[in-house]
Amino acid sequence: MTAAKAMIGVIEDDPALQELLVEELEAEGYQVNAWGSVEGFKKAAATLDLVISDIRLPGQSGLSLLDSLKNEDNAPALLLITAFGTVDQAVDALKQGADDFLTKPLDVEHLLLSVQRILEHRSLQRELKRYRQQQKGPGGLVGQSPSMRKLYDQIERIAPADGSVLITGESGTGKELVAKALHQLSDRAEQSFQAVNCAGIPADLMESEFFGHAAGAFTGAQ
Template identity: 60%
Template sequence: MNILLVEDDSDLAELLCEELEGEGYQVVTVHSAEAASAQLGELLPDLVISDLRLPGRNGITLIPEVKAMNPAPAILLITAFGTVNQAVDALKAGADDFLTKPFDMDHCLLTVRRLLEHRKLKARIAGEQFHGMLGESSAMQTLFKTIRRIARADGPVLILGESGTGKELVAKAIHQESDRQKGPFLAVNCAGIPNELLESEFFGHAAGAYTGANKARLGLLREANGGTLLLDEIGEMPLALQAKLLRVLQEGTIRPVGTDKEIKVDVRIVTATHRNLEALMTEGLFREDLFFRLETFTLCVPPLRERGDDIALLTRHFLAQQQQAGKTKARQLSHTTWKELLNYSFPGNVRELQNAIERAAIYCEGEEVLPQHLPQRLRQQQYKAMENIFYHLSSDALPSLSHVQQDYVRYVLDKTQGNKAHAAEILGVTRRTLYRWLDEG
């Protein structure tokens, strides 16, 4: 969670920043409303904490700017000169809460946590999705914010990610967030078009340009004029066509097959691939100059296994879809089913999860999805994982549950860079319990 702190008292700002970062939040501190305005669009915070009285503009003037953002951050105002009238004015203007100095730090942190949780809950109740993508994990929230930033520009975008992560949805989101949103969005899979038709498919052709070309064709680049063209699996594009695509990016013109006329096009090129383009360059299968042009803006879509609780969120969403479509009576997953699902690595990512839930919903005849309703490969995964960890141990050397717990706690702390608040959240315990476990270890 990102917090923008607007406070001109440097001592208080430092104290608040330290306490908030200790809770696991990412904090950016500025000292005036003017500086905060400059940061809003870049940081896209989840919460703005602002002093009411600041040099220059006061904190209330930030409220309309914050509320105009989509999604709007929560707003917490603080002041040493708090009165009932000021509090009412701030709340009427759109602030979510109001604290007066001097305030109790524990109460402040509780208020921050409550505001962020309320904002998260509102988004969930409203079924908020980001252009068809659902994700509350920090990885996905970072992706959504990056998409908004990239959408404002007009240069090429390279989307990297494993199969099934939703790269086309990311491309559509870039288009819908951009000034080109009223223009066309076209997507083509470079691996799905025969090589002999690729040039005509992209650049169009004149009537009679080759045998069978009875009518002239515009081609994808002209059809997408004023909008966005997604070139999926760009790593499969032949070298000869790569050279011509590079020219389009450099000159903004195309030459249809069978003509010598240059035609101006205005289209944003977005490319996507699950392959390693740098490895393809080493093999001479992908042009370096095209790669460096395409990577003007690069987005990496996280695999599902790195998205934490998003697996549960997406599972409930996909099951609800099946219910609403009248395809199942299933309303929930059994405890054992959840355990098996969450222990699986999902190499096929979101697409594999969606297919698994659709299958389970169809096979489930009651209201609870059981393990046998899941695909076989999901049910086998957790046992393979346990064997990988303990296969070399004899029955006499198997560790105690307490020992395994200590090892796992240390593993989680290592993965969270020692952030105890985040580690406790992942482990599903309070920080007090986590500290007790560490003392016992």
């Protein structure tokens, strides 16, 4: 994500600091909007890549903003700043999902490096998400090699059939994933899917595991 394309929001109720942040960020090529409170910012959240917010604000605090943003899809990254920071507060904010935490007085160079790092990380996350969406086959299977595309085609052709399917392969090759994909594309997709490790069930208990048993039918049967 280049600086010219990154949209940054600044939420700071100190006019002098707000103006400084806007000037420094715009000098780096970022597009910046600023507000004095969380309430004024909310409508613009979906248009931003990063929000730089003070923790102590009139009305809603920066921490409560963090709590609301983390539950939204495509929420902007969040960099919190405060004049009253402690190590415990910083750790707590990062655990809750903040991308970084800086204390006042701000070191502008440190701030700009943090902004660059956060935006680069966010860009990589979005690229990875797009890649995974493009690479997914039926049932969430991943891969676009010729052999995987052949497998997807087989799954799509077999899934509508009303009959049993035998899936073979070495341990760890994804037989259960293929079974789930077949189920999701079948006419029974709305019904439950149960995977059972038959090798983990003793042969003499298989019938009881699948169909149940009467109390006392064998030792320990309750």
